[in-house]
Amino acid sequence: MTAFPDIAATPAxxxxxRAVGRSLEAPFYTSPEFFDLDVAAIFAEHWIFVATEAELPEPGDYVTITLGSYSIVVVRDDDENLRSFHNICRHRGARILEQERGSVGNIVCGYHKWTYGTDGTLLHAPSQPQGFDPGCFGLKPVHVRSVAGLVFVCLAERPPSDFPDVAARIEPYLLPHQLRGAKVAAQIDVVEEGNWKLVMENNRECYHCDGHPELLRSFFPTYGYTEENLPPRLRPAHERYLQVDAELRQTCQRLGLPYELIEELDNRATGFRIQRDALNLAGESFTADGKVACRTLLGDFPTPRLGHLALHLQPNSWFHFVSDHAITFAVLPLAADRTLLRTTWLVHPDAEAGVDYDLDVLLAVWTATNEQDAELVGRAQRGIGSPAYEPGPYAPTEYQVEAFCNWYITRLRAHLTR
Structure with missing residues (x-):
């Protein structure tokens, strides 16, 4: 590969x-200019996963989300519908809700007490002149939609038109897990010292999975490999996987659960991948022995041995759904070299901590995995910051990383063309 000749090259x-099959040039990960472009071209133009309906169970419940310079509110209104707005008062632009989450009767700006309903309408603006029309000053809306209990927002005036198709194709996989009625068992935020794309790329491959001993108790280390590139050391695990996967397919067919792989990561605006896949050991959950972490299953399943349903969505999320709980991961950019990873564990609404599940057991695998990944992402960011860095080649098992980068470059080009 010939290095790009101009160190002062523009983003365009x-x-x-961009060299296909190789990692991106350093400015993509280190430049504040690219960070601003990513917010404008990716996070302000695509559907972004931000929360679960379980975080907003009652009217007035809200969460706030920061995407670059944007602050967004998602709230359940008085009619129990989801609403989303820019977190900006229509008076003089003050930030309205400062907390990450809470519950309100009305939405009140703490500066001059302009008051809005949970549907965004302006209800009260003190000391305005005669003829003032409150109907012209409601909160600025943001597109919001729930997909089987997963909440997405889109800041664009015209969101990507393919999202309804994606939602229709993944909902049959998700609905049996009954996420809309679930409750939050825990939520943990980790700030990773790396660019948001490194966080996403790290999740898109298992080339590094020997660094996740807790995860590899139940997760097969053969993820991403094919018969052609499988190393001999993984052959026994692969044989075990084939056996368990065949049993899982029979179970899914008997129960009418979709399990087939759908993978459209870089050929559409809303890239995605979904598949129900086998787990090792008891094959039930992400635990040290592969058995359920929660006695009360999340859905109406006659067996807990359902492997895991894995969903990846460009640009900022991935999910794992097992019979007894669900784990959601949201990637939110903070700066060129800092990213918030928000992980949420959902369980059945009747499941009781200390009775139906041990919270430490429930959290153990993915808490450890997130900490390990944060260290790896930080290491990658520090290395890319060196003048000696140049893009290196992806291994065949990293094809999803290449797909993510190809999707990303394609979306940047589309944005700059517009």
Missing amino acids: ELIDH
């Missing part, structure tokens, strides 16, 4: 010269 030039 770097995008045009």
Whole structure:
């Protein structure tokens, strides 16, 4: 590979010269200019996973989300519908809700007490002149939609038109887990010292999975490999996987659960991948022995041995759904070299901590995995910051990383063309 000749290249030039099959040039991960472009071209133009309906169980419940310079509110209104707004008062632009989450009767700006309903309408604006029309000053809306209990927002005036199709194709996989009626068992935020794309890329491959001993108790280390590139050391695990996967397919067919792989990661605006896949050991959950972490199953399943349903969505999320709980992961950019990873564990609404599940057991695998990944992402960010860095080649098992980068470059090009 010939290095890009101009160290002062513009983002557009770097995008045009991106080498297929290799990691991105350093400015994509380190430049504040690229960070601003990512917020504008990716996070302000695509559907972004931000929460679960379980976080908003009652009217007035809200969460706030930061995406670059944007602050968004998602709230359940008085009619129990989801609403989303820019977190900006229509008076003089003050930030309205400062907390990450809470519950309100009305939405009141703490500066001059302009008051809004949970549907965004302006209810009260003190000391306005005669003829003032409150109907012209409601909160600015943001597109919001729930997909089987997963909440997405889109800041664009015209969201990507393919999202309804994606939702229709993944909902049959998700609905049996009854996420809309679930409750939050725990939520943990980790700030990773790396660019948001490194967080996503790290999740898209298992080339590094020997660094996850807790996860590899139940997760097969053969993820991403094929018969052609499978190393001999993984052959026994692969044989075990084939056996368990065949049993899982028979179970899914008997129960009418969709399990087939759908993978459209870089050929559409809303890239996604979904598949129900086998787990090792008892095959039930992400635990040290593969058995359920929660006695009360999340859905109406006659067996807990259902492997895991894995969903990846560009640009900022991945999910794992097992019979007894669900784990959601939201990637939110903070700066060119800092990213918030928010992980949420959902369980059956009747499941009781200390009775139906041990919270430490429930959290153990993915808490450890997130901490390990954060260290790896930080290491990658520090290395890419060196003048000696140049893009390296992806291994065949990293094809999903290449797909993510190809999707990302394609979306940047589309944005700059517009």
